[in-house]
Amino acid sequence: DTEVTQTPKHLVMGMTNKKSLKCEQHMGHRAMYWYKQKAKKPPELMFVYSYEKLSINESVPSRFSPECPNSSLLNLHLHALQPEDSALYLCASSLNPGQGYEKLFFGSGTQLSVL
């Protein structure tokens, strides 16, 4: 299994809603990442979990709340989002956080629209 699986693929939510994005991998990877990608822009790093601990938070607003319940699962909880948060949210994983040559495996993303 060499996949990173993200659900849902599409999500439409109002500004008062609470929703969650889910990411799963069964490759034994010990680092997991959330990236945000606006249309026609490159992905931008949001959070990194290393060995199930939050290691990097790129000054992301608190309306985004990450969670790593176990080494295979990564969630992104959303609350009181703004329309400008509409974007493609990509999850990624890598095997060993300490190895610089390792590639990141990406999921297909969740396309989020905030109304």
Place this chain on the structure above:
Amino acid sequence: AQKITQTQPGMFVQEKEAVTLDCTYDTSDQSYGLFWYKQPSSGEMIFLIYQGSYDEQNATEGRYSLNFQKARKSANLVISASQLGDSAMYFCAMRETWDNAGNMLTFGGGTRLMVKP
């Protein structure tokens, strides 16, 4: 200042021809890694090729090769024998430092490649 620059927003190439996608980078680190990813319209980022700063040989992966010129700080992707399925967005990315906090990539602005039949 931008760390990764891709100067070609869009490019056309004829099917079966070779194409070069440009990437320049800026870093003061001696140890760094350069990656190329492909993003089709489906959204998934697909890894293509990796070049380490200490690698003496240019990286190759099938039809993909990386023209690494360290002194010029460039890492251009060469795709040989283009196929219609190569039409996608291509991102160059760099990893400057790494530790147990994770392997963070900084992406360039991307180049949209369109292959003509």
